[in-house]
Amino acid sequence: MTYDEFWNGDVNMVRAYRKADEMKRRRQNETLWVQGLYVRDALVCTVGNMFSGKSGKQHEYPKEPYAITETEIREREERDARLAEERIKAEFAAFAARMRKKMPQEAHPDSKGGEINERSNND
Secondary structure: OOHHHHHHOOOHHHHHHHHHHHHHHHHHHHHHHHHHHHHHHHHHHHHHHHHHOOOOOOOOOOOOOOOOOHHHHHHHHHHHHHHHHHHHHHHHHHHHHHHHHHOOHHHOOOOOOOHHHHHHHHO
């Protein structure tokens, strides 16, 4: 706020400038806080992995930025749910393929059927 705006301007302008300054400081504080989270993660990954050794738990730096807004959080949750569903489908398909390979030939849907009964009648 300039000198002229302060002394000769509208009285409500002072409140507006004060509110704007407060909002600016709050945003800067949140930005620095998030930056601190990234620095903490970097230290945990480097120093923590250095002291945990090969047998200890290895920490990884986040693969993507933190979700800050509600929209980002919702989108990330939806994406994670979709990926989990796809992973479950793939695991089930692999399980079904393994079970098909383990099935005896007689029980396989492509078999002609009746082979078991024919063998037992001939004995």
